Every structure is written in structure tokens, then in C-alpha cells.
Amino acid sequence: MEAEQQPVLRFNHVSKTFAAKHKSAAGHAVLVDLSITLYPGMVVGLLGQNGAGKSTLMRCALGIVGIEQGDISTLGEPPTALSIQAKERIGYVPQQPFGYEGFTIDKALELHRSFYPNWDMTLEQDWLKRFDLDASQAVQKLSVGQRQSLALIMAMAYRPTLLLLDEPVASLDPIARRQFMSDLFDLALDSGSAVLFSSHITSDLERVASHVALIKKGQLVLFKEIDALREEVKLLTISDDTQLPSSYRLLNQTGQNVLVDTQGYPDIIAGVQSEKSLNLEQLFMELHR
Numbered sequence: 380m381e382a383e384q385q386p387v388l389r390f391n392h393v394s395k396t397f398a399a400k401h402k403s404a405a406g407h408a409v410l411v412d413l414s415i416t417l418y419p420g421m422v423v424g425l426l427g428q429n430g431a432g433k434s435t436l437m438r439c440a441l442g443i444v445g446i447e448q449g450d451i452s453t454l455g456e457p458p459t460a461l462s463i464q465a466k467e468r469i470g471y472v473p474q475q476p477f478g479y480e481g482f483t484i485d486k487a488l489e490l491h492r493s494f495y496p497n498w499d500m501t502l503e504q505d506w507l508k509r510f511d512l513d514a515s516q517a518v519q520k521l522s523v524g525q526r527q528s529l530a531l532i533m534a535m536a537y538r539p540t541l542l543l544l545d546e547p548v549a550s551l552d553p554i555a556r557r558q559f560m561s562d563l564f565d566l567a568l569d570s571g572s573a574v575l576f577s578s579h580i581t582s583d584l585e586r587v588a589s590h591v592a593l594i595k596k597g598q599l600v601l602f603k604e605i606d607a608l609r610e611e612v613k614l615l616t617i618s619d620d621t622q623l624p625s626s627y628r629l630l631n632q633t634g635q636n637v638l639v640d641t642q643g644y645p646d647i648i649a650g651v652q653s654e655k656s657l658n659l660e661q662l663f664m665e666l667h668r
């Protein structure tokens with residue numbers, strides 16, 4: 380499929396360094412030689428420790444911050460010079476939304492909607508109901524979770540081709556979270572969108588993501604389809620003389636325990652004492668040991 384489709388978002392060897400406070404000090408490398416490509420229909424869960432660079436990656440994709448090396452294509456355009464047409468096809472929910480204080484929900488939606496010719500009123504009304512939001516309520520009186528729900532409606536009701544969600548469900552209760560997550564997947568499939576969302580809730584990620592991108596200190600250490608992840612990433616306990624096949628990628632090692640990406644090559648290795656498949660949370664822990 381991927382060969383025929385235009386990427387929705389492509390990072391090509393991107394590095395981003397924030398300048399140090401003092402001119403003499405070295406800058407802080409936040410993205411390091413990072414390459415990733417999202418195609419229509421992909422729902423990519425972005426996982427990484429606090430400060431790993433997830434928000435920065437999204438902000439670079441939108442041109443909010445510039446990069447020093449590599450290049451980014453967002454809907455086929457450079458993010459720092461996005462056309463209005465491209466902007467109308469992008470949805471973004473930052474970690475800390477968002478203005479509209481002094482508005483009621485319906486007035487805020489009315490204003491917001493006016494920027495997006497493809498706004499889907501049925502979808503908007505559906506989600507207001509689903510999130511149990513009263514349209515006559517004042518935005519500044521909403522709870523954190525209700526604000527997050529409204530921000531999601533505002534980013535998704537025009538069925539964007541690229542949807543960037545920075546911890547979109549952190550403040551939602553489990554019922555709203557579950558509902559939203561399944562909607563997210565449906566939206567991507569129905570509209571041929573690509574979704575990139577960060578979350579620390581690995582069970583959500585496992586449930587809805589088609590792919591997982593694992594980022595560690597600004598480097599993309601793993602990017603895989605979620606099913607392949609379960610089959611191809613293993614925790615092995617090896618002996619001193621075990622030689623790992625060159626087809627394997629070593630992700631981490633603590634003593635005799637090695638975390639490897641077998642990359643689909645089912646080599647039989649001499650001296651392996653045990654082999655374990657991991658769920659996403661276990662994988663995350665092993666990667667950061």
C-alpha cells in the first residue's frame with residue numbers, strides 16, 4: 380500500500396537543538412537524526428519518557444519550531460511555509476489547550492468552525508453528545524477533561540488529513556477515553572487520515588494504534604506495526620558466548636538480558652537460555668533499564 384500513497388507526514392534525518400541559555404554552553408539536542416513517515420490510515424502512537432521530544436516532534440511538524448538539520452514534509456509542504464489549504468487539513472491538540480475564555484461552547488464552536496470549510500456539523504453534534512457537553516456552558520467553567528474534549532472536537536470535526544494529538548486523553552475519564560480512542564481509529568480509517576498521538580497510557584496505545592513509534596532522548600528507537608512489535612521484539616537471556624545474528628537490532632542490554640528487534644528473522648541462536656515476548660509497557664520498561 381505504502382509505495383502507491385503519498386506520505387501525509389515525512390521526517391527525513393531531522394535534528395533539532397534548543398539553544399543553551401548561555402552562549403558558551405552547548406545546546407540541548409532534542410531530536411536526533413529522526414526519520415519517520417506516516418501514510419494515510421496510520422494511527423501512530425508516540426511513546427517516550429517525559430522530555431523525550433514528543434511534543435517537539437509535533438511542533439516541528441507544524442512549523443511552530445524550526446529545525447537545524449534534515450527536512451520535513453507536512454502534507455507535501457515545508458512546515459514553516461504551510462499554505463492555507465494545508466492548514467485546513469491539519470488538526471492539532473496541544474498538551475495545554477487553549478483560548479476561547481469568555482465564550483460559551485456553541486459560540487466558540489461557531490467561531491472555530493468558520494475557519495474550516497469542511498466542518499462536519501453532524502460529527503460535531505455527535506461528539507458533543509458523546510462527551511456529554513452542554514453547548515450553552517461557558518468555556519472557562521469547564522473542567523480540565525471537558526476542555527480537552529472540546530479541543531478534540533475542534534481538531535477533528537473537519538476530518539483533517541493529518542491529526543496531531545499531544546496526550547489527547549490524559550484528562551479524560553476511562554469511559555470517555557475508550558469511546559474517543561475507538562472514534563479516533565474509525566476516523567482515520569474512514570477519512571484516510573494519518574494520526575500521530577502521544578500517550579503514556581500503553582494500554583490505550585495497544586488498543587487503537589496501528590503503529591508504535593518509540594522515542595528515547597530524541598532518537599526514534601523503534602517504529603513498527605503493533606502486531607509485528609509483539610512478534611519481533613524479544614527479551615532474551617543469553618550466555619557469555621552467545622553471538623546475536625547480524626540481522627537482529629540490539630535495543631538494550633542489562634547483563635545477560637538483551638532486548639532485541641529480530642526484524643522478522645527467526646534465527647535460532649545457540650546459548651539463548653530464555654526468550655520472552657513483551658507487552659508495550661514491559662517493552663518500555665526494558666528499553667529504559
Ligand SMILES: Nc1ncnc2c1ncn2[C@@H]1O[C@H](COP(=O)(O)OP(=O)(O)OP(=O)(O)O)[C@@H](O)[C@H]1O
Nearest residue numbers: 397398407409427428429430431432433434435436
Ligand atoms: N522552547 C524550548 N526551549 C528550550 N528547551 C525546550 C523547549 N521546548 C522543549 N524543550 C526541551 O526539549 C526537551 C523535550 O521536550 P518535549 O516537550 O518535546 O518532551 P515530551 O517528550 O513531549 O515530554 P512530556 O512527556 O513530558 O510531555 C525537554 O528537555 C524540554 O525541556
